[in-house]
Amino acid sequence: GAVVSQHPSRVICKSGTSVKIECRSLDFQATTMFWYRQFPKKSLMLMATSNEGSKATYEQGVEKDKFLINHASLTLSTLTVTSAHPEDSSFYICSAGGSTNSPLHFGNGTRLTVT
Amino acid sequence: SQQGEEDPQALSIQEGENATMNCSYKTSINNLQWYRQNSGRGLVHLILIRSNEREKHSGRLRVTLDTSKKSSSLLITASRAADTASYFCATDGSGTSYGKLTFGQGTILTVHP
Numbered sequence: 310g311a312v313v314s315q316h317p318s319r320v321i322c323k324s325g326t327s328v329k330i331e332c333r334s335l336d337f338q339a340t341t342m343f344w345y346r347q348f349p350k351k352s353l354m355l356m357a358t359s360n361e362g363s364k365a366t367y368e369q370g371v372e373k374d375k376f377l378i379n380h381a382s383l384t385l386s387t388l389t390v391t392s393a394h395p396e397d398s399s400f401y402i403c404s405a406g407g408s409t410n411s412p413l414h415f416g417n418g419t420r421l422t423v424t
Numbered sequence: 425s426q427q428g429e430e431d432p433q434a435l436s437i438q439e440g441e442n443a444t445m446n447c448s449y450k451t452s453i454n455n456l457q458w459y460r461q462n463s464g465r466g467l468v469h470l471i472l473i474r475s476n477e478r479e480k481h482s483g484r485l486r487v488t489l490d491t492s493k494k495s496s497s498l499l500i501t502a503s504r505a506a507d508t509a510s511y512f513c514a515t516d517g518s519g520t521s522y523g524k525l526t527f528g529q530g531t532i533l534t535v536h537p
Contacts, residue, residue: 315466343523352512352527353467402466404523410455410474410516413523417466 312336313405315416322393323424330388330419332403338383339405343413347400359386393423430513430528438536443500445531447513454516456489457525458498461510475518505537
């Protein structure tokens with residue numbers, strides 16, 4: 310069964326509103342989680358590394374004020390897309406777990422559509 | 425930044441045929457991983473091959489790694505219609521924190537029954 314749960318799987322929101330996406334590790338503790346973004350028929354791009362108890366590390370070009378990440382517990386990281394615009398419409402996927410030379414576990418992703 | 429490139433971008437075959445996908449990367453790696461993604465879904469891990477390994481098998485999957493050429497291939501033998509999906513390679517770069525994967529552009533595989 311799934312070891313990383315992502316919620317919601319789909320969300321539609323209006324421009325200007327904020328949307329929160331949750332990523333939970335189900336049977337392990339994750340001090341680090343990763344957030345990826347995927348455009349249609351494109352590859353995944355790492356957005357940020359979520360660190361439990363400290364600030365997230367964002368990749369170059371990712372607006373930290375736009376994509377707020379909170380990792381308040383060892384099993385939950387949240388990504389909030391603030392003041393969403395249609396260009397934020399995308400597929401967002403989180404991952405957690407694994408270790409050096411051991412694979413990560415990915416959530417099932419969240420399809421965000423901003424109208 | 426994305427460093428992986430995969431070819432072909434799309435592959436269409438008949439059931440029973442073999443499918444080969446290639447991946448190239450640019451920097452040193454700890455390992456290279458192959459993932460499968462069904463349309464609109466999350467990623468399913470297929471195989472992880474370490475930088476000191478050259479070949480790995482799992483069921484109908486065979487992965488090779490050539491670190492001198494910075495390339496890898498995924499072979500799916502005796503393909504089935506259910507293998508239809510997108511396949512991505514991802515590298516876990518040496519010198520970076522584990523888990524920060526760099527994904528290739530992916531190959532869209534269509535297996536016709």
